[in-house]
Amino acid sequence: MNIEIRNVEKYYGDNQVLDIDYLNIEKEKITGITGPNGCGKTTLLNIIGGLDKEFLGEVFYDNNKFSKKVKQAMTIVFQKPYLLKRTVYENIEYPLKLRNMNKKESKAKVLDVMKKLEITDLMDKRGNKLSGGESQKVALARALVFNPKLLLLDEPTSNIDPEYIVTMENAITQFNLKNKGTIIIVTHNIQQSERLCHAVINMNRGKIQT
Amino acid sequence: MDYIVKGFKDALNLLVSFDKEVFSIVSLSLFVSITATIIGSLISVPLSVYFGIKEFRWKKLFSRITYTMMSIPTVVIGLVVVIILARKGPFGRFDLLYTRKAMIIAQVLLVSPYVFGLTYGLAKSRGEIIEKIGLALGANRLEIIVLIIRELKVDILVNVATSFSRAISEVGAVMIVGGNIKHHTRVITTTISMMNSMGDYPMAIALGIILILISFVIHSIIYSYSEEK
Ligand SMILES: Nc1ncnc2c1ncn2[C@@H]1O[C@H](COP(=O)(O)OP(=O)(O)O)[C@@H](O)[C@H]1O
Numbered sequence: 072m073n074i075e076i077r078n079v080e081k082y083y084g085d086n087q088v089l090d091i092d093y094l095n096i097e098k099e100k101i102t103g104i105t106g107p108n109g110c111g112k113t114t115l116l117n118i119i120g121g122l123d124k125e126f127l128g129e130v131f132y133d134n135n136k137f138s139k140k141v142k143q144a145m146t147i148v149f150q151k152p153y154l155l156k157r158t159v160y161e162n163i164e165y166p167l168k169l170r171n172m173n174k175k176e177s178k179a180k181v182l183d184v185m186k187k188l189e190i191t192d193l194m195d196k197r198g199n200k201l202s203g204g205e206s207q208k209v210a211l212a213r214a215l216v217f218n219p220k221l222l223l224l225d226e227p228t229s230n231i232d233p234e235y236i237v238t239m240e241n242a243i244t245q246f247n248l249k250n251k252g253t254i255i256i257v258t259h260n261i262q263q264s265e266r267l268c269h270a271v272i273n274m275n276r277g278k279i280q281t
Numbered sequence: 282m283d284y285i286v287k288g289f290k291d292a293l294n295l296l297v298s299f300d301k302e303v304f305s306i307v308s309l310s311l312f313v314s315i316t317a318t319i320i321g322s323l324i325s326v327p328l329s330v331y332f333g334i335k336e337f338r339w340k341k342l343f344s345r346i347t348y349t350m351m352s353i354p355t356v357v358i359g360l361v362v363v364i365i366l367a368r369k370g371p372f373g374r375f376d377l378l379y380t381r382k383a384m385i386i387a388q389v390l391l392v393s394p395y396v397f398g399l400t401y402g403l404a405k406s407r408g409e410i411i412e413k414i415g416l417a418l419g420a421n422r423l424e425i426i427v428l429i430i431r432e433l434k435v436d437i438l439v440n441v442a443t444s445f446s447r448a449i450s451e452v453g454a455v456m457i458v459g460g461n462i463k464h465h466t467r468v469i470t471t472t473i474s475m476m477n478s479m480g481d482y483p484m485a486i487a488l489g490i491i492l493i494l495i496s497f498v499i500h501s502i503i504y505s506y507s508e509e510k
Pocket residue numbers: 083088106107108109110111112113114115
């Protein structure tokens with residue numbers, strides 16, 4: 072899914088936190104967003120993800136405005152993921168249930184994505200009883216499982232043990248290659264953006280730096 | 282002092298002998314308040330979650346009105362229902378005054394603002410993050426409300442139980458609309474109030490004990506349930 076941002080501005084009261092004249096994010100690519108704390112990365116992601124509708128300007132998705140169809144085709148993984156008070160399995164199954172997938176098909180998908188992210192052993196644990204890192208893994212699995220066209224990731228590996236980051240990155244790259252998913256990933260880690268991304272956008276004080 | 286001891290002794294007698302009258306009064310109380318709580322909650326819980334997470338103009342004023350509604354005295358609610366149901370009132374032709382249905386209607390009006398207010402506050406403070414997850418994963422409005430109710434179900438049940446306690450222990454509304462008619466609309470609280478004015482303590486004490494027991498059992502269930510969540 073191609074993303075085009077035109078004249079987007081966001082204010083909190085009198086405080087302008089986002090000011091982007093034009094930004095094009097290529098489809099089927101992995102695009103990184105970097106920049107210091109508070110520069111507006113999460114704000115931008117929430118706007119693209121359709122969660123924040125109080126902004127000026129326009130965002131286009133494959134030349135279309137935001138719609139129900141667009142919403143169903145994308146997802147966002149938050150910096151601090153919130154897991155539902157049900158088992159990890161049911162957490163990952165939830166987006167498939169929303170899309171009325173039958174039990175058998177959805178079971179195969181859930182098991183497959185759990186295996187990819189090496190979280191099969193967490194399957195029966197309660198979502199609200201997991202550690203921060205475990206939650207991030209499950210949240211990524213819950214996003215990948217329904218094969219979105221656009222995947223927005225907000226610092227998805229910030230709580231992850233170093234030896235495990237590779238697994239997550241592989242899952243992200245594979246998703247991009249195999250499923251042609253467009254990915255936007257906010258990261259603090261320059262090496263990570265170099266490993267993963269086809270393009271990197273640098274932000275500072277709400278603006279894109281060139 | 283003697284009459285107190287005697288009162289308690291006779292009360293215990295009534296309890297252990299499963300006195301028929303006590304039993305029927307307690308059953309009616311439970312029936313009226315449980316029915317009203319269920320109806321009131323089915324209406325109020327989804328609505329309160331809907332308004333709790335919705336952004337709209339006048340929301341602050343709306344909150345204040347909501348919380349004021351919670352503290353309306355029960356006699357006032359009874360009075361309103363009487364005026365509506367009275368022979369000459371808008372619903373007079375249904376002939377509902379001094380019936381169990383009237384008591385249930387009054388208690389629905391009593392329970393609803395309570396369940397609504399408590400759950401509205403809950404959804405306002407804890408619903409947003411759940412709403413965001415629902416939106417991110419592709420849920421529609423209704424699915425988001427269902428999701429929030431499921432996520433907060435323990436807290437919502439506590440609200441419902443609290444409201445039930447309020448319903449079963451109030452006397453003003455059921456007295457006015459039910460009329461405390463023997464074998465018909467007589468419930469725990471109206472009996473206690475009547476027995477008290479007649480100076481007949483054993484029955485009043487027995488019913489008082491039962492009222493406390495009901496409250497204790499409900500809160501124990503809720504408590505153990507919320508422990509294991
Ligand atoms: N709800 C809010 N109210 C007021 N200011 C906010 C709110 N959310 C974020 N901000 C401000 O907006 C700016 C950008 O925040 P954010 O997008 O979260 O930054 P980043 O994700 O790059 O660290 C920050 O200065 C932050 O303080």
